[in-house]
Amino acid sequence: MISYVIQRVLQAIAVMLAVALVSFLLFNFVGDPIDNMIGQDASIDDREAMREALGLNDPFLIQFGRFTGRALQGEFGISYRIQRPVSELIKERMPATLELVAVSAVLALLIGIPLGVYTGINRYSWISRVILTLSLVGVSLPTFVIGILLIYLFAVIWGVLPSFGRGEVVQLGAWSTGFLTVTGWKAIILPSVTLCLFQLTLILRLVRSEMLEVMRTDYIKFARARGLSENMINFGHALKNTLVPVITIAGLNIGSLIAFSIITETVFQWPGMGFLFIQAVGFADIPVMAAYLVLVALVFVSINLIVDVLYFVVDPRLRADKAVSAGNDN
């Protein structure tokens, strides 16, 4: 057990290093941050001096080594754009993103599962067909189009919800929350609906196909034969058994929600980490970009690590035969 976990942790570290290396390579293509940092009147010599002081002239490997060394100490430098420490910025922005992701995930589960069950049981009803057709729209429309559409309807035409921002926030220690104010709740509705649509459709379709699968199994037939009520069969037996893969997928997707909140945050001016990242790209703000990418990689790697370890706990074959673990290496 311990050697297995150590092995996975080492692999996770290797993945993190690879992500950091690739993102660092990409920074060579985002352009020169110096122009954005100092005004047009600065002389070429001043620019050169600034570049030297920031270490941008050093060879790639030296820059990478320096970044890794400092990142290990939790130090990501200072933002070129707004001149504040990156760790501070991320700390300030994280609550906004996490609250958005949490509400989206809850919405996706609360709406996706019942709809999935309904469409799974009532395969041929016209309501199911309508739901499935609409769900295709949810998968195929790009996030920013949905976002702008919602803003247009709810903010411009009906004037019931705000089009941007987080509303009033309350500071609870280091955590700023929008859950304690009316404006905060109003502000989170449109962005979270926009962000959850894709996940919602995914969960809906997953639950539906699992339900279809389970309904065909022998134990359901047997339950019917025993004369159990439809509700008892559908929710007591069938749904319970569809939930295992749903929980796995939903858990893994929290990582994607965090990573893909970038577009939603930009459309709604949501002051989260994704928005911070987009602005950093426009400015070639390397410290912020590097920290963000590493952080997102960390989220994915940790979730995968936890899943791997859980597999180990639930699947006795892994304990018996190490070679099989390679099969679960996703």
Place this chain on the structure above:
Amino acid sequence: MKFKMTTAFAALLAVAVFSIPASAQNVIRWASQGDALTSDPHAANESPTHSASRKVYDTLTYNDKDMVLTPWLATSWKLTDDPTVWEFELRKGVKFHDGTDLTATDVKFSFERAKSDTSDISGDVSSIKEVKIINDHRVQIITDGPNPILPNLLTNVYIMSKAWSVANGVEVPQDRTTDVETYAVTHAMGSGPFKLELREPDVRTILVKNENWWGLAKYPHEVDKIIYTPIANQATRVAALLSGELDFILDPPLQDLDRIRNTPGLHLVSTAQVRTIFLGMNQGKAELASSNIKGKNPLADQRVRQAFYQAINIEAIKEKVMRGFSVPAGLITPPAVHGYSEKLNGRRPFDVAAAKQLMADAGYADGFSIQLDCPNNRYINDEGICQAVVGMLAKIGVKVSLSAIPKTLHFPKIKSRETDFYMLGWGVSTLDSHYVFNYLTKGGDKNWNGTGFDDPAINQLIDDMATEVDFAKRDAMIETVWQKMRDNVNYLPLHHQVIVWAMSDKLDIPIVADDGVRFIYTKFNK
């Protein structure tokens, strides 16, 4: 216990709801694309940051809403008998937001801070050798050579409280090579018309009226509170204005202007900005890297450059690409700049036949190929303008391949002189032609002149005008240089950018050519 929890929660909710300050009388809620980079007035030489600093900090001299130089903290100034010494009379009774007096000590301190190594506005004060305190309300500014336009250079040098800066350890601006954030990045202590109440970078900035501002007698404004939110997404920004969540947006996108104009309760204002958009042609290289002509540089021939000029239909660009919001330019500097004249701004006529003839005369009847480098996120519709130019030059046989890339990649190409043909826009903070010449006309590889134009006589003239204190003579020098640039066709001037602001009919904010909002001129319509 349960009851207690509920009560606690309700109390928390109540606190949260009622801690929203009761809405003051005249609140302006506004947005623009990007926030100021810092609230440290000397740490970033960037227009939105200057615009933000100007609300909280005062300067010795000020450009008013018509871009006319106006006495501000300095009530008067004169050049002494020594042409390197200017004397400024300071306003009496000016107080910082914390109630302390603003004196010559603070002025001296602020200039030294602006000159320090980590300052980003040191360019504006580089000619200043020393600030000498004569008494509490009089200073002498000593320059390292005669500087005829010194008062113009001081409109972006903000005066900070020395005592506050020392107490908070911000005697110099933020050093970006360290990891420590200084206090001044999110706090401020000036004497300006508004006090900084809250600053959350990229999220929200709240300013409140400074009831003790010295200028209230002369500029009696009714703005009690200003709430600024940056909104990066254009569509969201416009939607927030249309829905009434905002009163004013600084940069509505061109495609939404009709819609805003046709919405009851909203109106637009526009003016020519202090920024001109033009194309540079590299006439200095022996051979163009991106051209099929080898062994010589077609752009070195004045006739080719003139043919390019006359092939561009600037009115079409104005109508189709800029939707009417541009002022065609014959000079690469806009009307607000000293040295500009209507005569110099006249364009060579758009004439494809003449352009073809010029190409034939130069020996390029069949044209040639070249690459045009263009930013795609810097100027209004920059990429669209370049696409239009590509089509127009095709009519005289020039095959232009367009490379439109982000500004962070585009500008280094100009500075390293890698580009043959490029777009650039230039704003003029000093409102004086010398600034333009110094960066765009003077030869050498240390400035932004990527055209390879390098005329020793002109270089000399540019250096001389920097220290010429006889204004009639200086004006003649400026005109000579402009004339030379027009005749030689260093650049293809396109247009002076026009800025448009959109606001609620509740307010009238006069638009200013530098795109910086002067809220002190706001009028409320009741």
